[in-house]
Amino acid sequence: MTAVGNWKSCLGDRPSNDLWNALSEEAQVIACLRVEADLLTAERIEELCSRDLDWSVVLHLASQNDVSRLLYQNLSEIYPEAVPVWVLEQLQQSFQAGLLRSCYLAQELLQILDLLSQRGISALAYKGPALAMALYGGLAVRPFCDLDILIHPNDWLRTKAVLMAAGYDTLAVDDRLEMRNVWSDNERDFVHRDRGVVLDLHWKLMPEFFPTDLTVEDLWSRRQSVTVLGAIVESLGTEDRLLALCVHGAKECWSKLKWLMDVSQLLRQSPGVDWQAVIAQAKQAHLYRILLLGVGLAHTLLDAPIPADLVSQIQTDATLKSLMHQSCCYMFGVNVSPYRRWSPTRFRLNTRECWQDWVTYGIRRMLVPNVRDRQLVTLPSSWAWLYVLIRPFRLAGEKLGWVTRPQLGRDPKTAHLQEVSERRRDSPQELSSCCNEQAMQSKRPKIRADLSIYSLGTERIIYCPQQEMGVALNPSSTAILESCDGQCTLAEIAAQVAHRFDKPIETVVEDVYAAVLELQRLGVLEET
Template sequence: MKTLSKPNNQNQAINPRPEIELLLSCVRPHIDDAISDRITALVKENIDWEYLIKTAHGHGLISLLYTRLNSICLHAIPQSALNQLRSMFMAIAGRNLFLTGELVKLLNLFKEQGIVAVPYKGPVLANLIYGNVALRQFCDLDIIVQAQDIFAVKKLLLAQGYRPKVEMTHAREIAYLEAKTEHTYDFIHDDKGILIEIHWRIAPKYITPIEPKDLWQDLEPFSLAGTTVSYLPLEDWLPILCVHGSRHMWARLSWLCDIATLVHKHPDLNWEKVLKQASTFGCRRILFLGLFLAHDLFGVVLPAEIWQQVKAEPLVSAIAPQVYSQLFDQVKTSDKFLGRTLYHIQVRERLQDKILYIQSFLYWMMTGEKKY
């Protein structure tokens, strides 16, 4: 038995504007006849197309919005809006293909030097989830390596014309790599306009303890642009994507759309492994929150036993309105007094993780360095 996939149109915490309903409907992982009819009806309303396009772009959903509108109700869209969407879609597709080529080149370069590197999000996730690199917006490249390979990676990137985003002495580099508050070493190619984030952790330690050594035994081959790269199984990616979205308080709908589409397109997920990984990483509540939001916003169908566990987690439904405020309200949860801090404390199930986050918040309060 599965849960109903009907969207929660009665949720009063979700922005009632027709533009928001249209956007949510267009980016659902599965569009049946009823949703298609609703999209067609919505575009005939007094839609503020400027607001819709601006909102979709801010949430990283232009590509999905354009392709769905183009296939469902092309002739009902004002020509000026259609032209703008098409132009933005083509620009995103071109940029994504350019970044994909650069990623493949660098991964091959790392492989030649014996460095195991895993692309994080970006082109591979777009192919894995959507089957098309053009359908997921991304503006930079993220690559995961082990901490001991950071300096070898830096040397290779410098030889390719990249420079560190922040120049550091070697002593400061060592301290930076050992800091619990850091997780990426960023490089910029000025001529190509590319930012690369080299991850030796998935996120700062006060967000999650996940490190490459926890994942390397699960690596699988994946075909990208004619090249075989190392990648993680979906059972690892699902909790990792939830951790990433939660770290940023789910500020972009595209992150939830990724989760919803992953679950919808892969009904053979090994949910036992997903739950085991989430428990190991201390992000079971974050995983359940991501699944709850994906179901609530996009009608994604979950196995009955998983949905029962999600509903049985009492804080999930209590935290969800904070996320909707972050997504849709003019005054967001993070704008409110201690809103971000309280969210991050609530969403953690382990006491040690709550304490670590509070420590990082107090460090920021005392030093003024925004590390939390």
């Protein structure tokens, strides 16, 4: 089946030629969504790349759906000669910067879990690095911008205290109101501004207006271990992860291919999924249509393997067909005629299976207060029932622009990758004048202690959290950096580099000096 065939099975008969012309770039992105591309995928990519593609649209769609790193991996390995050089260069920069950020966040996750463990708090790594390692086997292709940790509701106040002591900030309310938030909310955002890290702390998988019966106790009893940067981390079991991914995707209207790829990867990596248990759990929690939507999209768009009886049910459910149309609208920003894009509320309501779920959604969405309602107005315990009345007015005020929604700044800055090579920042004449004997004998540069260093092929990538910036070093710059221990002078560093590359020392002196100046300018080195 071709990529276009897959689209046709999802969208039905083509309502217009313009639609399919608009979907050719989307098909390009979909065809690349394979961690291990098989022969069929390679043929799809070659066929699509041979078309007259608008590569700026492809890049935009890849970025919008958080699949740029996977797109780069597939294009660079399968058919790079058909891709414009500037496209591969841009994707490579995105890949390196994303990998750098992922490694940094993974280290932060391990530090947080260690802090919680020291205080006797059990936690599950919900998404982020744990999900990337469990489904993709590494941090390279599955992007994440924050960390997600699941704790028991009874540990909420203690966990909050630990995180705030570690430098994290969150929307502040007193402990009395916090216990009410545990009932009405499902998560809280924490931000470490100095480190540029956002942490989502969960005590339930979904908010009250989108409830599930997946309790923390049940999730913990079925947990599985995954290795992250050499450390063992507890995470969700396979069946729980599948249902959680489908619920999360439905809540977000399946607006990113990244989330659908997670479902596809799980189904490919776990052929022994206990479908009987998953289906029983989904039906009990009124999540069966949500499950069918998630696995149906993964099967239709990404060829994920699912049982034949589920395929039959998906094909005969008119509501599911409409939801799949709408998911494509959200993912690719096009209206699939004759369907107009639904609002998120209408989408979520149509994923539920009975009118009672609709009523529950409406009541809890409009009337169950959360931390933002309680932060807007502080009421004594005897008047706490008034938050039920305050919430609809706050929501209406935000919709009309009368009330500003409290924010913590959920935009952790992405590491900016800068190539540090042996090219000189100044002209050779200027370097010769400043590269004098006194400087060569007195300067003792030292690499900063707060840097994180990762290997990527023959390059080293350094992440500096204070500047929130990444630096990629080629082999010669790496050799220079490794000699910057605070003990060696520039002259000694030049001698070591010359010996390592079997070059006359006089040919590397200016290069070493230029590289050290550049690394100091970027904040990688400090003088002792």
